[in-house]
Amino acid sequence: MTLYIDKINNYIKALDTETLMALEGISSDKKYKKGDLLLQQNEICGKSFLLIDGIARKYYLNDGKEITTELYFENDLAVSFDSYTLQQPSREFIEALTDVSVSITHYRAFEEAKARFPKLVHLDLMFVEHYGMWVENRLFQFHTMTATERYLDILKKSPHIVQTVPLTIIASYLGISLETLSRIRAKI
Amino acid sequence: MTLYIDKINNYIKALDTETLMALEGISSDKKYKKGDLLLQQNEICGKSFLLIDGIARKYYLNDGKEITTELYFENDLAVSFDSYTLQQPSREFIEALTDVSVSITHYRAFEEAKARFPKLVHLDLMFVEHYGMWVENRLFQFHTMTATERYLDILKKSPHIVQTVPLTIIASYLGISLETLSRIRAKI
DNA sequence: CGACATATTGAGATCCATCAACCAATGTGG
DNA sequence: CCACATTGGTTGATGGATCTCAATATGTCG
Numbered sequence: 479m480t481l482y483i484d485k486i487n488n489y490i491k492a493l494d495t496e497t498l499m500a501l502e503g504i505s506s507d508k509k510y511k512k513g514d515l516l517l518q519q520n521e522i523c524g525k526s527f528l529l530i531d532g533i534a535r536k537y538y539l540n541d542g543k544e545i546t547t548e549l550y551f552e553n554d555l556a557v558s559f560d561s562y563t564l565q566q567p568s569r570e571f572i573e574a575l576t577d578v579s580v581s582i583t584h585y586r587a588f589e590e591a592k593a594r595f596p597k598l599v600h601l602d603l604m605f606v607e608h609y610g611m612w613v614e615n616r617l618f619q620f621h622t623m624t625a626t627e628r629y630l631d632i633l634k635k636s637p638h639i640v641q642t643v644p645l646t647i648i649a650s651y652l653g654i655s656l657e658t659l660s661r662i663r664a665k666i
Numbered sequence: 667m668t669l670y671i672d673k674i675n676n677y678i679k680a681l682d683t684e685t686l687m688a689l690e691g692i693s694s695d696k697k698y699k700k701g702d703l704l705l706q707q708n709e710i711c712g713k714s715f716l717l718i719d720g721i722a723r724k725y726y727l728n729d730g731k732e733i734t735t736e737l738y739f740e741n742d743l744a745v746s747f748d749s750y751t752l753q754q755p756s757r758e759f760i761e762a763l764t765d766v767s768v769s770i771t772h773y774r775a776f777e778e779a780k781a782r783f784p785k786l787v788h789l790d791l792m793f794v795e796h797y798g799m800w801v802e803n804r805l806f807q808f809h810t811m812t813a814t815e816r817y818l819d820i821l822k823k824s825p826h827i828v829q830t831v832p833l834t835i836i837a838s839y840l841g842i843s844l845e846t847l848s849r850i851r852a853k854i
Numbered sequence: 855c856g857a858c859a860t861a862t863t864g865a866g867a868t869c870c871a872t873c874a875a876c877c878a879a880t881g882t883g884g
Numbered sequence: 885c886c887a888c889a890t891t892g893g894t895t896g897a898t899g900g901a902t903c904t905c906a907a908t909a910t911g912t913c914g
Contacts, residue, residue, distance in 0.1 A: 545809060545810060547805075559799065559802055560803075563798075564799075599784065599787045606794045607751045609798055610747060610797055611748045611752075617808060620805060620841070621841050622728045622733060624902095626901095644859090645861065653809050653810075654903090655903060656862095657863085657902090657903080659861095813869080832891090834892065842871085843871055844893075844894095845872080845873095845895080846869085846871075848893060849894085849895085
C-alpha cells in the first residue's frame with residue numbers, strides 16, 4: 479500500500495511540464511488554527527486539502543457522538559469522499575487537531591484541469607484507487623478483528639497516531655468506547 | 667448511490683461509437699456452474715466479471731472461516747479490488763452461488779483500451795468512485811450499527827439478498843455468527 | 855489557583871460468540 | 885423407493901467482550 483503512494487508520487491514527478499504547471503496553478507496554500515473546521519457538516523466538499531503540516535481528522539456525528547473516520551498527517555489528502563465525488567452535502571466534518579497548513583485545490587478547478595490534461599484523470603483514478611484500498615482494508619479490520627487487535631495494529635503500523643492523537647479520538651476511530659481503550663492499554 | 671449507477675450507465679450510452687466498439691471488442695461472455703470459482707485465492711485478479719445473470723459472492727478465509735465481503739447480482743461488477751488494481755495475488759475468492767453468466771474483460775485489454783480511448787479512463791474512475799462509496803458506506807455500518815440494525819438495513823434496502831442467499835453467507839457478510847442471525851430473525 | 859478537557863477504574867448490563875443438540879429439506883446410492 | 889448422508893437452519897446454556905454510568909484522578913492553560 480505504501481508502495482502505491484510511491485507509484486503515485488512517481489507518476490506526478492514524471493508528468494510533463496504543462497500538466498504540472500496546470501496542477502500548481504490551481505493549488506493555493508492556507509493555514510488553519512487548532513480546532514478550526516476545514517469542512518462543515520452539510521457543506522458540499524468543494525475542495526481537497528493536502529496536508530503540508532499538522533494533524534487533522536474527519537468525523538461525523540452519530541447519536542450526538544463524534545465518530546472519527548480518518549486521521550490525516552503530512553502528505554495526506556483530506557476530503558469527504560462521497561461529498562466531493564457527488565458534490566452533495568457532507569455528513570462529515572474535517573477538523574484541525576493541531577495548527578495545520580494545507581494546499582487547497584478546488585473541485586471545479588481540478589475538473590476543468592482534468593478536461594484539458596487527460597493525465598490528471600489518470601492521477602485522479604490513482605488517488606481514488608488508493609483511497610478505495612485503504613477503506614477496504616479498514617473494513618476488513620472491523621469485519622474480522624477484535625478491538626484489541628485493531629489497537630495493536632495501529633500501534634505497530636502507525637505508532638505516530640498513538641503518540642499524537644488524544645485517546646478519546648483514537649477510541650472513536652477504533653469504534654470502541656474510551657473506557658474500553660483505556661483498559662486495553664492497561665492490559666498490554 | 668443508485669443515482670451514480672445511472673450516471674455511469676448514461677456515460678456509457680453517450681460514448682462515441684469507436685470507444686463503444688473498443689469496449690465490446692475486449693469483452694466476452696462465459697457461463698459458470700453453481701459452486702464454480704471465478705477467482706481463486708492467490709491468483710492475480712486479471713479479469714473483471716460483469717454479472718449478466720445469477721448470483722455470486724466474494725469471500726476470504728479467516729481462521730478457516732469464510733468471510734463474505736460482497737454479494738453480486740445482475741449488472742454488478744465482480745473483482746477483487748486490490749488484487750485487480752495492484753495486479754497482486756488475491757486474498758479473496760469469487761464464487762458462483764447459482765449458475766451464472768458473465769461478461770469478462772481482461773485487465774490488460776482494458777488498460778490498453780484506456781491508453782487509446784481516454785474516455786475509458788474516466789469510466790474506470792467512475793467505477794472506482796462508485797466502489798469507494800459503497801465500501802465507505804459498509805464501513806460506516808460496521809462502525810456504528812449493531813448486528814440487528816445491519817440486518818434490518820439489508821432487509822429494507824436489499825430484500826433480494828435475504829430471499830436468495832443462504833443465511834450462513836448473509837451472517838458472514840454481516841460479520842456475525844449464523845446463530846446470532848437466526849436469533850435476530852426470530853425476534854423480529 | 856480554578857476550570858475544563860483528558861484519562862483511569864469499578865460495577866452492572868447487554869450483545870454476541872461458541873459449543874452442542876436438534877430439526878427439516880434435499881439428494882444419492884443401492 | 886428406502887436409508888442415510890449432507891446442507892441449512894433453530895434453539896439452549898454459558899462465557900467473554902464491550903458498553904454505560906459513575907466516581908475519581910491527572911493534566912493543562914488562562
